[in-house]
Structures are given as C-alpha cells and as structure tokens.
Amino acid sequence: MKQYKTKVDLIYDILIKDIESGRYKPGERLVISQISKNNEVSDIPVREAIRRLESEGYVQLNANYGPVVGDFSLDHLNQIFQIKAVLEGYAARLACDVLNEHDYEELRKYNERIHQAAESGNMKLCSKLNMEFHLRIYRDIPVTELLKMIEELWKKYSITKRVFSLVSDRADNSCKEHEQILKLMEAKQYDEVEAAVRLHKLTAGEKMTDQLRGQNAGQ
Structure with missing residues (x-):
C-alpha cells in the first residue's frame, strides 16, 4: 500500500535532498517564506520540516539569523560513523x-521486522527498527555512560539512519550482518563481535558517503 505523505514530509524530503546534494551550503540561511513560496505551501509545514531537520543535525538555529544549514559534509559524516563504530563495537562486546536467550529471541524478532519493512519499501520504519535493534543490544551494559554517549549520537546524528533509503541493498545486507553478529555474541567471541560491529558501522558509512558523493558529482 502506497504511503501517504503530509506537506511536512514532502518539504522535509525536498530540503534534505537539497542539503545532501550541496544545493544548500553549510552556514547558508534557510528562508522560510521563500521555501514556502517555491513549494506553494504555507509557512507552517516548512517550519515543522525545519524543526525535524534541526533535531537530526542537518540544521542549526541562530537566534539572530534564523535556521541555517549545519556543518554537513561527507568527511564529517564519515567521522560520525567511525566514532559510532568504535563505541558500539565495544558496547556489543560488553553486551x-x-x-x-530471551534477549536474543527479541533481537531476532527485531531483525525480522527490519527485513519485512525493507521488503515493503517502508524505509522510515526500517531505519527506526534498526536503531531500536542496536540500542536493545546495549541496553543493559554495565557502563551506563557509554550507553548515554551512543544514544546521544543516534539522536543527534539521525542523518546516519538515511543509509537505507539512499543505498538500495543496504537493508538486506544489514540484516544478514545483524544475524552474524548475534551468532558471534551468543558464542561469546568477544574480539570477533567487536570487529564485526565495527565493520558493520564502517561499511554503512562507506556505502552512504559513496552514494552521496555520486549524487553530488552528478549535479
């Protein structure tokens, strides 16, 4: 069934595409009235879309200047994936x-739901479930400050969740990697678990930045 998109969703999609493609540069002001006019909508959905982009790290609010494009660059994005790889690899080791047994059963249900969401083309749900899958792994680790850092990175840089919508086969490959990680964790192969999670994150980062780089080159 085709998903219905609100005006907020449509403006959000337009803005995020323009930011990722480089049409809007870091530090450039987003003029709400102009965006509204260009897309034939009122200011309300534009403001809502910008608020969503702010929560995801794409946009920063300047009290005297209004919303501006954040410091989004492929190098910066790649650095975020590298940090997530190190932190989440160690967290998985601790987990x-x-x-x-019950936890692993729950995690496999998550992975199956991710696969089903990807099969139906619901990448928004796929990304949400993927985040929940990873945070579920780390939920009970004894180093609570590490968990807080990981949660903050997921929240602040929601941009990283766009990998599924940008890279066509990433969701399917990710599910396979998830299952391999779970098997290694069940066997308590600590070094292999940490290495597998790091590779999982770094691969996602490389695929996403490669896709965006190709899009930018085609502009």
Whole structure:
C-alpha cells in the first residue's frame, strides 16, 4: 500500500535532498517564506520540516539569523560513523555477558521486522527498527555512560539512519550482518563481535558517503 505523505514530509524530503546534494551550503540561511513560496505551501509545514531537520543535525538555529544549514559534509559524516563504530563495537562486546536467550529471541524478532519493512519499501520504519535493534543490544551494559554517549549520537546524528533509503541493498545486507553478529555474541567471541560491529558501522558509512558523493558529482 502506497504511503501517504503530509506537506511536512514532502518539504522535509525536498530540503534534505537539497542539503545532501550541496544545493544548500553549510552556514547558508534557510528562508522560510521563500521555501514556502517555491513549494506553494504555507509557512507552517516548512517550519515543522525545519524543526525535524534541526533535531537530526542537518540544521542549526541562530537566534539572530534564523535556521541555517549545519556543518554537513561527507568527511564529517564519515567521522560520525567511525566514532559510532568504535563505541558500539565495544558496547556489543560488553553486551555478550549480559544478554540471555530471551534477549536474543527479541533481537531476532527485531531483525525480522527490519527485513519485512525493507521488503515493503517502508524505509522510515526500517531505519527506526534498526536503531531500536542496536540500542536493545546495549541496553543493559554495565557502563551506563557509554550507553548515554551512543544514544546521544543516534539522536543527534539521525542523518546516519538515511543509509537505507539512499543505498538500495543496504537493508538486506544489514540484516544478514545483524544475524552474524548475534551468532558471534551468543558464542561469546568477544574480539570477533567487536570487529564485526565495527565493520558493520564502517561499511554503512562507506556505502552512504559513496552514494552521496555520486549524487553530488552528478549535479
């Protein structure tokens, strides 16, 4: 069934595409009235879309200047994936000693739902479930400050979740990698778990930046 998109969703999609493609440069002001006029909508959906972009790290609000495009660059994006790879790899290593049979059953259900969402083309749900899958792995680790750091990165840089919508086969490959990670965790192969999660994150980052780089080159 085709998903209905609100005006907010449509403006959000337009703005995020323009930011990722480089049409809007870092530090450039987003003029709400002009965006509204260009897209034949009122200011309300534009403001809502910009608020969403702000929560995801694409836009920054300047009290005296209004919304501006954040410091989004492929190098910066790649650095975020590298940081997530290190932190989440270590967190998964720690989780090997706290997850039980019930936890692994729950995680596999998450992975199946991710696969189903991808099959139906619902990449928004796919991305949401993927985040929940990873945070579920780390939920009970004893180093609570590490968990807070990981949660903050997911929240602040929601841009990283766009990999599924940008890279066509990433969701399917990601589900396969998830299952391999779970098997390694069940076997308590600590070094292999940490390495697998790091590679999982770095691969996602490389695929996403490569796709965006190709889009930018085609502009």
